[in-house]
Every structure is written in structure tokens, then in C-alpha cells.
Amino acid sequence: MIPVLGQVFTAPSIDWWALAPQLILLGAALLILVVSALLAERCPAWFSGVVALVAGAGVFVSGFYLWYDIRDSGPRSIVSGALSLDGFAVLFTLLVAVAVVMTVLVADAYLEREHMDSPEFHALLLLAATGAIVMASASDLIVLFLGLESLSIGLYVMAAMQFRREEAQEAAMKYFILGAFSSAFFLYGIAMVYGSTGSTGLAHARDYLNRLDTAIVDQPWMLMLGFALLLVGLAFKVAAVPFHFWAPDVYQGSPAPVSGFMASAAKAAGFAAMLRIFFVAFGQSRTDWSPVLGVLAVVTLVVGVVMAIIQTDLKRMIAFSSIAHAGYILVGVQAGTSEGTAAALFYLFSYSLMVLGTFAVISLVQWQDGQPLDRFEGLADRRPLIGFALTVFLLGQAGVPLTSGFIAKFLVIKAAVDERTWWLAIAAMVISAAGAYIYLRVIFAIWRRPGAVDEEGGEPVAAPVVPPASGFAILGAMAFTLVVGFVPQFLIEFARDAVPVLLG
Amino acid sequence: MLDLIWLVPALPLAGFLILVAAGARLGEPRAGWVATAFTSASFVVTALVWISLLGRDAENRVFEKVLFDWLPAGNLRVEAGFLVDPLAITMALFVTFVSSLIHLYSVGYMHGDPKFSKFFVYLNLFVFSMLMLVLGNNLVLTFLGWEGVGACSYLLISFWHTRESAARAGKKAFITNRVGDWGFMLATFLIFTTLGTVTYTDIGALAPNLAGGTATAVSLLLLVAAAGKSAQLPLYVWLPDAMEGPTPVSALIHAATMVTAGVYLLSRMSPVLVHSDVSLRIIAVVGTATALFAALAATAQHDIKKVLAYSTVSQLGYMFLAVGSGAYVAALFHMITHAFFKALLFLGAGSVIHAMNDEQDMRYMGALRKVMPITGATFIVGWLAIAGVPPFAGFWSKDDILLAAWEMDGGGGLGKVLWAVGLFTALLTAYYMSRQVFMVFYGEAHWNEARPAPATDNDEVDLAEFEGPPETVTVEAHSEVHPHESPWTMWVPLVVLATGAALGGLLNLPVIGDWLFLERFLEPVFAGTMHHITAGTGTKLLLAAIATTGALIGIWFAAQVWLWRRVDGRKLEPRLLEDAFEVDAAYARFFGGPGRATAQLAADTDRVVVDGAVNGVAQGTRRLGFLLQPAQSGLVRQYAIGIAVGALGLATWLLIGAVA
């Protein structure tokens, strides 16, 4: 006990074990920075990558440990109510861990080829991942904001890591300005919530709304304004229309492994925060936000799919398709039921692996002037296994049965049907039918004989070198996509187990 | 024995996996033999299962085997399980049977193709998916197979994707089928929300609780699904284009098996259909219209495979007519006989194309009967079967359908109209098939004649065709063609299928007392949903006689135009020749005037309206994209405006909600 200005300040007791994932990531990031700074030239090139990989794996393991710990002793709140340790948080911890491991494996050869600084890259990746995990487990809006900012700031720099490429600079600049802009909205939203409820804690907002029915509450409008502004910040993060404009430019301009991380971990963290805020704090006013999200979902789906269809650059196309996928996830979220939420979690998990795999394949083929689709022609002929894996990822994103993508789409649409939001279910189905064309185009291109390109005078794709680490990551993601497509039960159960804390 | 049902789809799957892993190493022809062996083994197992099913009582021939819970989603449980009942096993039997034969044929046909083993990879995957489709015990599992066969179909259509047209045809098939898939998904969700289950046996039990409106909605959505897969108006466009694929694929997927999936789906869902007379009538009308339309289009084709493609669309129309009339057994009967004779015709056509060095234009064939005796003889059997000449298979099944249409209950004479249209279509069928046979196998050889300068347009009916091949400047010197009979791997399947096409009618022969094997076997599945024929023997015989006469008229007509005019008999039989000439002239006038207009209309509808609709959707989407594109201007401040406007919008909406 330390006396502070006459008051007694009791330091909160902290369950360090429960913080293991964040601590591992943070520690590894600091280790990389310190060692690489001290040793400078003498630091072996593999060092930072290996540390990051070990850290990612460590987070994965600790995530499992925590999962069983929660199963035994129940979910709890840690660090005096700043963070919650529950199945929901652990699910996202595992997802982020997978994204970190995949990104490190894919980036290994990429960094070397593109002459990028690997210690910085890995340290930033780990810090961004810490932010993502904090976002998913925060039970206080300010903590959530800190997580959001550490994730974003890390990503701003990672986007700009190829700092000699003009596209990378431009992407980072746009991401930064728009990200800061939307963060300001988010922060103002927090201020509104604070002003009306007297606290930044999510549980307080819920209690406040619970009292709405009985007691006279002076300014519910201020709370709703705050809620709308929070939604702006998170819709930006998950790239929902009309907050999506940054995504195509940034995904296209950033290094491919970074784009993969943005489309998986960063998007997932945004949705995690969204789900937690909506359900824990604003579960009462579900009827207010459900139609808003429904409209957001449809607009997002339409714009994402329609814009993806007219793209000629593969990275940009996947960026727009990633916007469309945010739309599907929103369909699950808007249902506001435990089934819908579980569907959204399932979707996030399976989509993350598919999009990580897709960007991993893209990162194998680097061109100075972008990734135009015809440069991928004949990829499957030169590298059949990689071509097959990319086909699986694309089929999965198109929602073809026997891939995880089908189950994911099926579950979110079923959630909408269960709630009798027929218009939304029908819209989602029609759009998914149209959207499949996007992926088909790519599949046709990669299986086409490269000879077709020769005739037109273009240069055919050289057989890309497949470094073992990337190959391993790609095959892993492919196996996951197929296995979940065949026996989705374990992932469905996992997602469903993670939900109840939100509704309790 | 029944427990072995899982082996039926598992064997082709095993073949697929083995070929994926080691196909390239096995090479030609071993990869083909492996694929054929696994498919044949699947047929043997199916037959064993069928025999043990026959061992049970007629009312007790339903067997469900659940492997595991596939999709446990709250109140919805989707199992991975098989439903073995007479309907499923009938489908599985003919699917595996025809598939085995076509695998064998492909070993010969694909000889020398650089992607030989890949072809069999797709083919085995297709058989697996098709078996999942027919054996799955619930709608979701069927949908899985449905998508799987679709995917294989696109892959195989564009198998030679260096050909631009092949790639385009694959895309077209994909887009059109998505419309159908959408109908399927929506129907599934609708069934689930109203009945709380997607398992067929439960649907059958609960269907009587459906409200009339819901039943109609489900039925029409299923019709959309079926029309996509089974190439009915207005979604049939992809099938003629699908002929870009290798011929065994056309025979297996686009004639015998996959395209019948729609008919299977409608038959399977008959407990729902029966509650909606409206949709049954719509199904019958769509089927009949398709049958007529496609038959008209078939009369104007020059490509040997396109004729067969339109003919397939037309025959599928008959099956829809049968379903709409409540004659599910007749639909399945026709499906089976059609699988025999149409697979036979396609394989025969493939054999011809093979022999003619990849020539597909019938105007450059002729007299092939002499050099290809086996192909010729079997093709002729197929022709007589499809034309509806007794006692070949097609006669019996088509007769059943027309009889059912004649008796269609209610509808204020609709049944009679459909019957008449069906009869006219039968005449057209006999005509265009005879035209094909005469052009290809009879007459004089036009093998090495000069080709016209511009590529001939298949959709156009040209009067020039009456003068034989048009004489225009030669642009490409074709190497000399010396047709020859195909290797045994190709003709053995032809002979087997010809036997089926000739004797298939025995399956459901009405004349020998109470034989009607197929009807008795399938009856329990459709108990309560099926229309029973009430007509007396007299009516039956009369209708059969009319149908036969129609077929013979069609053949005679074709012979006048396409066969005998080639015989140089002007001096020998002046009168007959004169008659023939008059027929010819009348025919020419007819086709120059209203007939040509009709055929042209059919062709134009195909190209402009339906193609246009498909392309229009694609174009519209793209146009919308280009419309939205300026918003993605690259200017960061405009992006920020997007965020600001979005924030204002959200805030306004939520605040109005909070105040109100």
C-alpha cells in the first residue's frame, strides 16, 4: 500500500497468467527491438523471424491453456475490469495467433526479396497483434481505444515498409489520414458514452440502458450519438461501406503479407470490438441497431461485389471481395442472436485463413507494376499444388460446398432467415450468386495455359519460387479450409462456446 | 448389404484421390483404367444394394444410413447420411452404369490428349458428386452434390481452355446455373423455416402441414433450381454452348446424368409439389414449351453435337411435362431410356467426329455407314429409339408421358393442348434426328469438299443448304479425311448402350399383363403424389397409334428431303421425284417463309433474348461497377467525405430511433 496524497492507493491485483498472450507478444517485440538495436549488423538475419514465430506459437498455446482454464473456472474480469478473460477473447486470441504465424512464415522470404528490414517488421507485427488481442478482450472503451490505436499505428508503418515504392507511401498516407480521422470519431463516441453514463465501462452502459425502462434518464440521445460514432470507428476498421474507401488502395499498395494481416486479424479485431460493444453494452437496444446494420450489410455487399467484378488487379480484387465478406459477417451480426454471432465468428475464422492463404500466394508473385490478373495465368500449370491451393481459397470465398466458406455463408444466411429478415437473406443469396463470378475469373486465369498470353505479346508468369515456409503456410491454410468444409462441427462448437459471455 | 451404400460414392472418390495424387505418374492409359475400374466397382456395389433392396417387401424398401452429423447448427441438424429407396437406387444404378461405359469410351476418345489423366480426375469427381446428389438424405447434401456436379461441368466444358469459346461457354454455364442455385438455396431455407427440417423423410411426413402458398413458393423455387440444372426455358442457354467440352462429357454430364438432376429434385420433392396444382401446371407448361422450342431449334443446326444438345433440352422438357402431369414414374422411365439412347447418340457422334478428324459440320459428312459399320448401326438404333418407333425404348417412355399429359386432371383442357404440342414435338424429333442420320450416314460423301470462306453460322437457316455444301472459295485446305471405325474401347460402349436403347422399354412394358416393373418398383416412393392412368386400353392404343404415326410422318418427311433427293432417280421415277421435288419446294417455301421465321425466331430468341438476359445481368453488374468507380477516386479527401457522410447518416438514423 502506497499513500498517495493522503489517500490509500491499492494497486490492482493482476492475474499475470491471464495476460500471457499480450505479455508474450509484447516481450518478444521488445526483445527483437533491443537485440537488433544492440547487435546491429551482427544480429543474424533469422533472429527476429524466429522470435516472432515462437511468440505466435506461444500465444497459440497459451490461448488453449486459457480456453481450458475458462472452461474450468469460468470467465472473469482482469486488471480491475479493464479486460475480460472469456471464451470470446480467447477465440480471437487464437485467431490473431494464427494470423501472426501465417504472416511471419509468408513474410520470411518476401522481406528478403524486397529488401525490407525484418526486425522492424516483426516487432511492429507483434505490437499490432497485441493491439488486436486487447481490442477483442477489452471491457472498457478506453482500453479498447488503446488496443485499436496500437493495432492501427503498427499497421500504418507496416503498410509503408517498402518506403521506396510510391504506391506503398501513398497507401500508408491514405490509411493514416483516414484512420486517424475515424479514430477521432470513435473517441468522440467514447466521450458521449462517458458523458451520459458516467463511465467508459461497457457494463455501465448496459446497466444504464437497463434503468431506462424504470427510471428517468436525462439524455438517451447522447448515448445513441455515442453509439453511432463508435460504430463509425469500427465500421472503418472492418471496411464496411461507406467507410471502406481506404481498403482497396491500402491493400493494393501494401506488401502482400501485410494486406493479408489487415484482412484477417485487423478485420477480426474490428468485428470483435463491434460484437462486444453491441452485445454487452447495447444489447438492450437491439431493435434500434439491427436494421441499421442490415442496411450497412447490404450496401457493403453490393459495393464490394460490384466493384470487385470490374477489377483487373488481383490484390485490388481481393480487397473489394474482402469488403463484401465484411458484408456477410454483418449479416450474421445484425441477427443479434447467439446463432448469428456464432455464425459471424465462424465466418471470421474461416475467412481469415482463406484470405491469408490468398495473399500468401499473391506474395509469391511480385511485380513492379502491381498484380494484374493476366500475370497469374498459367500459375497452376507451373506450380500445380500452389494453383490448387489458390483454387481452394477462391472456391471457399465463393462459398462452394465442401469448403469452410460454404458453411460460413450458410450459417450467416440461416441466422438472417431465423430472424425472418427475409429481404436480407435473399439479398445476401443473390449477391453471393453474382459474387462467385469474381473468383471464377481468377480460377480460369490461373488454370489457363500460359501460351495464351504469349500470343498477345505479354510475358508469361515465371514459375514463382516457393520458399518452404510459405508453402507450409499455404498448405496449412488449404488443409484448414477443406477440413472445416468436410467436418465443420468442431469449429461451430468452438464459435458457439465463445458466444454466451456476450449475452449473459 | 444395404450398409455398403457408403461405398457407392466412396469408390469414385477414392479414384479421384488416387488420380489427384498419382494421375500424372500413372499416365496414359493407366489413369483411365483406374478411373474406369473404380466407377465400375461402384456400379457393382449399387447393383448388390439394389438386389438386397428387392429382397425386402415392396412397402419396406426404404433404408437410411446416417454417417455423422455434418452441420449441427442449433435447431437445424444436417446429417451426412444416405437415403436408399427405389428412387435413389434407380438413379444410382443408371448413373453408375452409364458412367462406367463412358469412362471406358473415354480411354479411347481422349487418347493422346496432353491432359489425359486430368480428364479422368474430373470425371471421377463428377461421378462422386452425382452420387452424393442422388443418395443424400437431405436437401443440403443434395445441394452439395448439385454444386459439385456443376463445378465439374464447368471444368469439363472449358477442359480445352485454350479455346476461347470453351472458356466462354464454361462461364456461361456457371452464371446461368447460379440463378438455379439461388432458387435451390431459397427453397431449402423456406422448407427449413416452415417445416423445421431438411431431411427428405421428414419433409415427406410433414409436407401435408404446408400452407398452399408456401407449397407453391417452394415448388416454384425448386422449378427455378431444376430449370437451371436441367436446361429448361429460360435458363437452358448454357447447354448448347456446353458442347465445347469433350464429347464423352457431353454424353455423360450434358445428356445422361447431370442434366436430369432437376427432374430428380422435383420427383424427390413430390410430397411438396402435390400441394400446389398451380406450380405443377407451370412445370408442365415450361416443360412442353421447352420441348417444342428446342426441337424447332434442333431442325436448323448443322453441328452434329448441337443437334443433339437441343434434342437433349427438348427431351428434358418431356420429363418436366411428365412431372407436371404427376407422372413421376414416366419421367424417370424416360430419363433412363433417354440416358441410354442419348448417351449412345453422343458417343456415336464422338466416334464420327473422331473419325472425321474433328469435323463437326454435318454438311461435310455423309455415307459414313459404309466405313463405320458399328457406329452406323448403333447410331441408327439410337435414332429409332429417340424418334419413338416401336418397339425401341423411346417409344414406350414417350408414350407414357403423352398419355399422362392427355389425362392431366383439371386445368380445363390444358392437358389436351400439352398433349398436342408434345405430339407435334415428337414429330419434329423424328424429323430432325432422321435429318441427322441421313446427312451423316447416308447419301454421298462430302468429306473433302471445300469449306465456305466465313465460318458457318449454326443458328442460321440457310436455303443454300438445299443445294448441298455451298460452293465458295476455299480458305483452308483440309487435309484429306479417311474415316475409319473407332477402337474397341469406343465401340463396345456403343453396342452395350444400343442394346439398352433397343430393349429399355422392357423395364416398364405395359402389354405383357402386369409387368410394369419400374412402376411397381417406384410406386411406394410416390404413393399419394402420383397420378394413376385411368384410360382404357382402347384410348391407350389409339394414342400410341397416333404417336407412332406422327413419328413415321416425321421420318418420311425427312427422308423426302434429305435422303431420296440425293438419289439420282430423276429419270427412273419421275412422278415420285416430282412429288419429292414438290415436297422439297413446299419445304423450301415453308422454311423460306413462316417456317424459317419460326426457326429463326427460336434461334434469335436464344441468341438475343436469353443470351441477352444472361449477358445483360453481367453487363448491368459491370455497368453499375463503372458507375460506382468514380467514387473510388484515389483522392483521400473524398474518402474522408465518405466517412463524414456515413457518420452523419448513422448518427441521424440512430438519434431518430432514440427520440421516437
Place this chain on the structure above:
Amino acid sequence: MDVTTGWYLVLGALLFIIGGVGLLIRRNPLVMLMCVELMLNGVNLTFVAFSRRLGDIAGQTVVFFVLVVAAAEVVVGLGLIVSIMRRRPDVTADDLKLLKG
């Protein structure tokens, strides 16, 4: 005339709006960055005003966090601007349109 916390809230909101509009209308990346800072400070003021009204210290501690975050953002933002400006000295936000469509 009493100056209640309401006045501060309005001032905070005005700062926020001025910053937001400024970001939309100015082209110089540096000025845009300053506009974001203005928005954040508007929020800070709002937090402090609420803190005062509610008699709760938490709102004022939030301001410290926000300041730290804003500082981190400025570091990254300035770094980016400098690296771009080094190559193209008079670049404006509207010149960054390589990526579009």
C-alpha cells in the same frame, strides 16, 4: 453569466467539427494532420468537461491516454509525410492518386 460545463461541451464539439471540416477542405498533409490533432483536442476538452460535471476523475485520466496516443500518431504521421515530401517536395493530398478505381 454562468459559464457551465455545457459551454465547454459546445466548444469541444466546435473544435471537433472545425478539425473535421478542416481535414476535408485542406490539401496540405501537414495541415490535415494538425486538423486531426484539433479533433482529438476537442474530444479531450469534452472529456474534461464531462469529468467536471460528473465529479469523476476518470475523464481526466482519459485525456492523458489520448495525449499519448496522439503523440504516437504524430510521430508516425510526420515520418510518413517526411518520407513522401523528400521525394516530391510540394506534394498535396490530392496528388496521391496512383491507387484508384
